Amino acid sequence: MDDSGVIDYVITDTGVDPLSNVLKMLKHQEHDNIVATGYGRYLAQMHLQCPIITEIKAYAIGANFLFPDCRTVLDIGGQDSKIIRVRNGKVEDFEMNDKCAAGTGKFLEVMATTLGFTLDEFGNISSRADQAVPISSMCTVFAESEIVSLISSGADRKNISLGLHQSILNRIIALMGRTGFEEPIVFAGGVAKNECIAKLLRSKLKMKILLPPEPQIVGAIGSALVAKQEITSDYTGRKNQKPKGV
Amino acid sequence: MTNHEQMWEELGLDVDLHKELIKSIDHTFNQTVGAQNERPASMAYFDRVLHESHGGRVAELIEARKNGKKFVGTFCIYVPDEIAMAADAIPVALCGGTQFSIPYGEKMFPRNICPLVKSTFGMALSKTCPYGPIKDLGVGETTCDAKKKAWDVVNFYVMEVPQKKSDLDLKLWRQAVADFKSRIEELTGMKVTAHRLTQTIDIMNDKRRALQKLNEFRKLDPPPISGLDALVIMQAAFNDEPTRFTEHLTELNNELDDRVKKGISPFKKGTKRIMISGCPSVMGNWKVHSLIEKSDAAIVVDETCTGTRYFSNLVEDGVADLEKQLDALAERYMKIDCACFSPNNERMETIEKIVDDHTVDGVVQYILQYCHGYNVEAIRVARILNKRKIPNIKLETDYSEEDMGQLRTRIDAFLEQL
Numbered sequence: 001m002d003d004s005g006v007i008d009y010v011i012t013d014t015g016v017d018p019l020s021n022v023l024k025m026l027k028h029q030e031h032d033n034i035v036a037t038g039y040g041r042y043l044a045q046m047h048l049q050c051p052i053i054t055e056i057k058a059y060a061i062g063a064n065f066l067f068p069d070c071r072t073v074l075d076i077g078g079q080d081s082k083i084i085r086v087r088n089g090k091v092e093d094f095e096m097n098d099k100c101a102a103g104t105g106k107f108l109e110v111m112a113t114t115l116g117f118t119l120d121e122f123g124n125i126s127s128r129a130d131q132a133v134p135i136s137s138m139c140t141v142f143a144e145s146e147i148v149s150l151i152s153s154g155a156d157r158k159n160i161s162l163g164l165h166q167s168i169l170n171r172i173i174a175l176m177g178r179t180g181f182e183e184p185i186v187f188a189g190g191v192a193k194n195e196c197i198a199k200l201l202r203s204k205l206k207m208k209i210l211l212p213p214e215p216q217i218v219g220a221i222g223s224a225l226v227a228k229q230e231i232t233s234d235y236t237g238r239k240n241q242k243p244k245g246v
Numbered sequence: 247m248t249n250h251e252q253m254w255e256e257l258g259l260d261v262d263l264h265k266e267l268i269k270s271i272d273h274t275f276n277q278t279v280g281a282q283n284e285r286p287a288s289m290a291y292f293d294r295v296l297h298e299s300h301g302g303r304v305a306e307l308i309e310a311r312k313n314g315k316k317f318v319g320t321f322c323i324y325v326p327d328e329i330a331m332a333a334d335a336i337p338v339a340l341c342g343g344t345q346f347s348i349p350y351g352e353k354m355f356p357r358n359i360c361p362l363v364k365s366t367f368g369m370a371l372s373k374t375c376p377y378g379p380i381k382d383l384g385v386g387e388t389t390c391d392a393k394k395k396a397w398d399v400v401n402f403y404v405m406e407v408p409q410k411k412s413d414l415d416l417k418l419w420r421q422a423v424a425d426f427k428s429r430i431e432e433l434t435g436m437k438v439t440a441h442r443l444t445q446t447i448d449i450m451n452d453k454r455r456a457l458q459k460l461n462e463f464r465k466l467d468p469p470p471i472s473g474l475d476a477l478v479i480m481q482a483a484f485n486d487e488p489t490r491f492t493e494h495l496t497e498l499n500n501e502l503d504d505r506v507k508k509g510i511s512p513f514k515k516g517t518k519r520i521m522i523s524g525c526p527s528v529m530g531n532w533k534v535h536s537l538i539e540k541s542d543a544a545i546v547v548d549e550t551c552t553g554t555r556y557f558s559n560l561v562e563d564g565v566a567d568l569e570k571q572l573d574a575l576a577e578r579y580m581k582i583d584c585a586c587f588s589p590n591n592e593r594m595e596t597i598e599k600i601v602d603d604h605t606v607d608g609v610v611q612y613i614l615q616y617c618h619g620y621n622v623e624a625i626r627v628a629r630i631l632n633k634r635k636i637p638n639i640k641l642e643t644d645y646s647e648e649d650m651g652q653l654r655t656r657i658d659a660f661l662e663q664l
Contacts, residue, residue: 039651039655042654054655054658054659056659057662079652080652094659096655096656
């Protein structure tokens, strides 16, 4: 990023060797400073000697940059979902899902596979369903068995898909209820790419839902903004100090 | 074969599995407690108490039993040690804090009960608990449903802890204390006398005073000791012989005095000050304390059973009459503000006071998974903290490592807010 905004970005799977992936990405990217975020932040810190922030903070700052009037960030990623209440880019309160895949991107991924869809098809197909088949289980493992029985009973795949999307939505709304929320809500993370969830969220909440142009890099934008602030202001006492080891 | 191994074999333990258990605890210990910097030298003793909890301490109990003493296993801080000790019994708290034994506990008990209960019984079921085979009496209590029903399964003696704090409840509790005395007397064949009780009340009060003194040091900025080390001391308090424990704690307190004078601390001045509130972290469980302090915050007080609830309030001493001593004991133990009480206003008052006394920046409500009492009471605790604008977060977790990444994110994000 520079003063004009995002110059370039790369999205890659974390994979089994996240550090090598990071180093590979950095090789082709010119940079003055690095701030790491996400589950691998401590790994990055260890090898790049760079500052770290949590993805909670990163999403709050990133969402505020993209939508300055943003009051709530809903981030549903691969392994967790978060609700963050924001005011002027500062975290006021946050909640994360319990330690299981229910209500996360992983849940959608597993369910899509069970139903024989790609992840991209999944949201699209569900939007075109005429009637949702209710899914009672939110546990990834149990929901999978439930779907297998539904398929065997002859239920339409499209309608099962819509049912799954609705059940994930209920889970998200329960999570949002724990912190409370105000509009506008920025919907970020990989799951924001699923058009069905975004549509259901709008119709259920009847609130202003904002979708970033690329929902997966909101946290990266937040980190980049912190990195930029570090070299342009001297409040950290680390002015113009390049990270070592890169 | 070492002496300990021979002892474990004689006790009928699964020696190979027990080796694995010890290995797993050692590993966790080294990753957490052992990985800290600037530890007081006197901590070496308390580390040793933990390391010898399945070795030296068990050998000591076996020896005491040979000399006619009885060993009583307890599982809650409501059980008055003074009474057991006055009848020549040795009470030791036996709660389990390791993930290792949980799959064994789940073979018999439902999965959705708290990890402490599953770990405790998992140790017995997997034949890795050296205390089970030498125990003369198990003393349970009625502080939660999982424990209450578990005592039936293993046929323990049960003390009735009331659910409310009315006069009627205090009467019931006073009777439970008297009944416990009779049961212990029956076990050891020794009468609890006012003279003996005076001595054991003094021993336990001295222990509490030393722990209160340690707690005073944690009010300083920076505190001269980490929250994790303070927890190790508490865990040792549950296991060690009380007089010896107090001697070593006094030594440690003297060292802390010296460290304060010299300005030695594991933390920098101004480090964010965290209070842990809620469930106990018993031996083997250093998970959340370690995560918080690895993220550069200082735990300055524990409002838990392995914290203030254990050592707050002394038993009134100088009472020469046995019945009045039992009154004093009942009164002191009834002041423990466990979430099993309804309503539990006293705990709210305690929390507000501790937050002030320890100049707390943020509160982590530590909830063991499926501990409904503390989990539901967390709503009320959050309310009073929010009212006073003290940032707080609830972490519900078990002993496993599977949620470490997520927990760390939540802890770090919470600390970023402070």
